[in-house]
Amino acid sequence: MRPDGSVGIRNTLLILSGTIYANSTAERVADSIEGAVAITHPLGRCQVRPDLRTTFHTLVGTGKNPNVGGVIVIDHFREEGCTAEEIAHEIQKTGKPVEIVNIRHSNGAIEATAQALRKAMNMKRELSSLTREPVDVSKLLFGLNCGTSDTTSGLGSNPALGHCSDRIVNQGGRSILAEVTELMGAEDHIRDRAVTAAVGDDVVAAIDGFEQRALASGEDIRGSQPTGDNIMGGLSSIEEKSLGAYQKSGSAPINGLIDYGEQPTDDSGLYIMYTPGHGSESITGIAAAGAQVLVFSTGGGHVINHPIMPTIRITSNVNSFEAMEDTMELDLSDIFNGDLSLQDAGDQIYDEVMETCNGKLTKAEILQEHTGFAIHRTGVSI
Template identity: 40%
Template sequence: MTIIKGYKRPDGTVGIRNHVLLMPTVICSNQVVNRIEQQVSGTVAIPHQHGCSQVGKDKERTHQVLVGMGKNPNVGAVLIISLGCEVMNAEQIRDEIKETGKPVIWLDIQDEGGTIKTIQKGIEAAKELVTQVQNAHRVDIDLSELNVGVKCGGSDATSGLCSNPSLGKASDLIVAENGTIVMGETTEIIGAEHILAEKAVSAKVLTKLYDCIRNFEAEIDRMGVDMRGGNPSPGNIEGGLSTIEEKSLGCISKAGTSPLQGVIEYAEPINGNGFYFMDSPGNDIECVSGMAAAGVHLVCFTTGVGTPTGNPIIPVIKITGNERTAKRMEDNIDIDTSAVLQGKETLEQAGKRIFDEIVSVASGSLTKAEILGHQEFSINRIGISL
């Protein structure tokens, strides 16, 4: 049994970070939120471009992501800043997050009398929340409480040969201790979905997985476009990946050999242990944001050509199998598994190193993305702007 150091939340969930989250309900609130973050240490902001001119499922998705970010157990408290006339219902967002038992404060720019007054009041509210969360202390937590996202971006030939299967070995170690693995990127299982489907624990799970592929391909057909050039990307192709099938075969190895317990929607909460697939875009920021909103604690992110991607509330561990990238982008890479390709290390040994890093980060060690302040956040959008 592996023990990590985390924070127990009032609703019984466990966090590995203790952030005060500054949440704009709409793009119009971004500047206020950004100014508060600049003035109050211990806060993180999630500026975004949505929250208005949305209807139907598109509006529901933005609402779900914002609520999910607030509910993520890595967040100790939330300050919501609304404008007052957007389609997002700030009061409902506040009430749903408060169900977790964590402190939530809501300010409205129009009600407060404008930008300057809201910033001033928001600074005081944020300081109050930071003081409250500072009372929390890390305690011993069983690894089975941990939800880990597995993601790849900026892939090259070394990704499928080395870093992805190494991460798969670490994934197996996590699931063996009853932890949870979440893999996304619907676009990047195309051509290999049948292999993933063989792991499904039921016909229902298998059908839902294939539905994800069919729905995506139908949307591509509706748009009358070819995904090639977008996926694989120019960087993928330059790195030696010629087809989406080739990329997908490497992509699916990140999750290891465990049975597929379920398929969840973008930002949908994870209710179980083991291996889950999230129907989500390949876009790095949107995918990781969806995982964070689903309750993932941290993400292991493999890359061949290199990427600095982080997230405001969850640590992102960068892993590469490309020795040149590990040296050239040393500022961004946490783990170099290129020794596997050199015959100096086995996949199992590299996977154990990744597992040990997960345990360390879950207990408080900072990733390089955190140290550098990478807080990329983006909500996947479905519909048009009205």
């Protein structure tokens, strides 16, 4: 349990880089501290203001995620609108311990590394005294995502994942469905499930708005989606891909549209987040909103894993599971030979989620795969 009443399924010490120039120092510190994870990125400087705000809110949300027990924020100098002090101030509102190290003010990277190591060591000792407690499933914010989709995704692993999501929501939990670019063609279904007509209109407008953003850049989504691997997997159009991806959402009421990295309300149900289809950018937004665990459904196989949010990878393509077994948790391909119903497959996913929440490590966690952190941006560098 965290001081603000949220619940983490991990107790990670986060070494958070505030800007690209602090990345190496953050990585050196994390490499030297047991159980620490560095989050690095190429942003935090020379961004147009809307993108800098997105970077700031994403870093803050990542630090606020209940899987994080404490945070060391490392800064290079001072970028107004995204300083270590500003990031730490917002994270401290959760009540968790937060420390700051500034490389320039510490007289260079070596001294900054030494300072951060001492702070991290002492914070890790403090975190190690925390113990697990039984909590209700209603405390869970559950992430839904998919990637490298094929014909098996929309018919097998995605609807099974939807059943798992429904079980969590039925117990008072919440789920986040992202990737609005991959909801093109599912608009009528979304309107039917929205809790109000206004919510349905908001989501449909977001889908159209993302397409208009792409068109303004000279890119037609309908020409680049489905992707090459989707086409190889048998998907013929963005509408077919979208209707398959939509199956992840189950049947729970759609409570609202939330912005990238925005925390949803406490009301149980499904929330749709405004993210692109890019897997790492999408799951980064979900983690910044506070999700403790995410299931990633894939047709062709995947290694994706968010650094602080355990990412369970599932497939119903037996060939993909056999090829990618080192980083895949569940093979649900028996759906297609009649030995496994969609509901039973969903129950298998649910059981895996509960075990992961209770401490079971995913394969990607064990392998320290940190491939799933990328902050969404819309503008040019300046």
